Amino acid sequence: MSMRIGISITSGYPGSSGTDAVRGVVERGRVAARADLDHLSLGDQHATGTMPYVQNVPAIGRIMADWPADRPIGLLLLLPLWHPVLAAEQIGTLAAMSEAPFIVQTGIGGGPAQFAAMGASLSTRGRVTDRSIDAIARLLAGESVDVPELGISGASISPRPPAPVEWWIGAGSASAAIDRAARAGDAWYASPGIDGDDLRRTADAYRAACERHGTMPRIALRRDVLVGDDHDATVRIAREVLDRGYRGMDEQIIAGGVDHVAERMVSFESIGADDIVARTIAVDQPTALRSIELLGDVRRAIP
Numbered sequence: 001m002s003m004r005i006g007i008s009i010t011s012g013y014p015g016s017s018g019t020d021a022v023r024g025v026v027e028r029g030r031v032a033a034r035a036d037l038d039h040l041s042l043g044d045q046h047a048t049g050t051m052p053y054v055q056n057v058p059a060i061g062r063i064m065a066d067w068p069a070d071r072p073i074g075l076l077l078l079l080p081l082w083h084p085v086l087a088a089e090q091i092g093t094l095a096a097m098s099e100a101p102f103i104v105q106t107g108i109g110g111g112p113a114q115f116a117a118m119g120a121s122l123s124t125r126g127r128v129t130d131r132s133i134d135a136i137a138r139l140l141a142g143e144s145v146d147v148p149e150l151g152i153s154g155a156s157i158s159p160r161p162p163a164p165v166e167w168w169i170g171a172g173s174a175s176a177a178i179d180r181a182a183r184a185g186d187a188w189y190a191s192p193g194i195d196g197d198d199l200r201r202t203a204d205a206y207r208a209a210c211e212r213h214g215t216m217p218r219i220a221l222r223r224d225v226l227v228g229d230d231h232d233a234t235v236r237i238a239r240e241v242l243d244r245g246y247r248g249m250d251e252q253i254i255a256g257g258v259d260h261v262a263e264r265m266v267s268f269e270s271i272g273a274d275d276i277v278a279r280t281i282a283v284d285q286p287t288a289l290r291s292i293e294l295l296g297d298v299r300r301a302i303p
Helices: 018-034 056-063 084-095 112-117 125-140 175-184 196-213 231-243 258-271 285-301
Strands: 004-009 040-042 073-078 102-107 145-147 152-155 166-171 187-190 219-227 254-256 273-280
Touching (some): 018 285, 040 056, 056 084, 073 166, 084 102, 125 175, 166 175, 175 196, 187 273, 219 231, 219 258, 231 254, 254 258
Parallel strands (some): 004 273, 040 073, 166 187, 219 273
Antiparallel strands (some): 145 152
């Protein structure tokens, strides 16, 4: 299978109204569907104060009205911030709307303010994530589940996914997270901040962990991207965004014309990447929509 190109649609819109933020997400989803991208997902963040952050479950349900039913779609759930039964019910209902495998991305999350607002503990997030993945997988498989540690007693759910979901376990280079991805996931959902030699070393460590656990390695790599009609102008726009301190990144960003972006993405075949998940960097809506359109051309340019 050739490398797949998908999109993680931006959910946070500083300075926008809530209505405009929701409309922006839906519009980007519609353009991504027309661009024939291979998969689509939304992130997860909570208690963002005055910054509109479009919540993923209702937004994915709306986007699915425009998204082809035979193409994978999914969402990130930071499981320490979710009750497993509620998460399983949301996954089961959304997956039942699709004919393609539903993608569940997850990770341990972070941010003291976010965890405090949700009544969750940073100190137990790794253990809670492990127990939650197991509980949700069993619920989706139709089992009755008891996990007193997570407040679950005699739980079962319906509807359930018509096909097994794909678990993409988000991780940087921490050994415990890489082991979790190899042990419990269908893919390592690699952090957008990891690059260069660190990315190569971590990919090797992930494959070694898969060998230990008897699982099949698969790498889904998140990259922040801007594609434009004019390569030089697009690079300048990206540099302006980076100079404002965008997400603490620099060399990890991929920006330029279609051929350049395609070449950069193909380069990740050297570390065994199976999927690239593109997140449009923080630009205005028209620039973002054009970038998503051209991402479809990038996909078609990759052998």
